[in-house]
Amino acid sequence: MFTPRYVFADGIVVDKVYHPYVIANEKEFEWRLMSSQTDTINRLAQQFGLGYSIAENVAMEFYIIGERNELGDFTASAFELEARWMLTEQGQYAFDWGAIFELERNTSVNSIEASAGLAVEKEFEKTSLTINWFLIYEQGSQIDSEFETEFRVKYRYRYIPEIQPAIELYSGEDYFGIGPAIMGVHRIEGQRQIKWEAGFITELSNKGKDHTLRLSVEYEF
């Protein structure tokens, strides 16, 4: 059986920096794309999600994840269930806190990945600093069973709703990358709005080329 040599379940750290907030009564569709290029490979993953706030401070999201394998075929390779829990009211304390729990089943490498993370955010007037810590456990027949940690940071300037430039940093699994990012939101009507994010992260810990482009679009309604 063909086994992808590089899979996103065990190798790419760049993803998304989570904010610790949940909006009640919110539903969303989400699409994410990650394209990572090194001297030897060009990885591509897309993720489609459907999310719903099940309580005033808890949101659930289900994802289907597709990856391109070394034969160039793009197939659904994983499913993920995610829960986000807003632990503190925004602005109540010096830092805003949230928790993230993820359970991912990767069918292409027959593995399971469970994650628990903390999201912390602090406002500095027109800027916001967001930090994520994740503790991840992976187990599967074709990957090493192991604990991993990941660390993500975003420093954002809230210029106007549509244009909010940021710097993002990702660390974990012997990876350390940093790069510019941008996010924005466009309100349509009522709770309907479109949010977008883009980032271009360059890996700094190795000598070779390793760039990751990440895009995401969310339609909230």
Added chain:
Amino acid sequence: MIEVGLKQIILALLLLSHELAVAKNAEFYITLEKNTFSPPRLHIPADKKVRIIITNLDNEPEEFDSFDLNREKVLFPGKKSVIYVGPLKPGIYEYFGEFHPNTAKGSIIVKLKESNNAD
């Protein structure tokens, strides 16, 4: 690597428990009735964190939204909701209700000296 991660998480939990034990902020009040916020202009002091308690007297939800304040919160019908803002620099911070943006709108006026909290 794992030890570093666990230390970070334990430190974060300690910080969280410390934070939960502090803070009592000045309170200000806004009422939402007939899809209109009252008072339309609320004065709060600069450089202080405050609690704004919004009572939704309507029988439908509204969503408080302010890019200036970086706040977004659903106001459930017949209930009080709390929004924490500040410390803020002096200025005018606009907000609106997402479901009725033409009528449900207001501003938070941040002043250096605490005076009347509404006009």
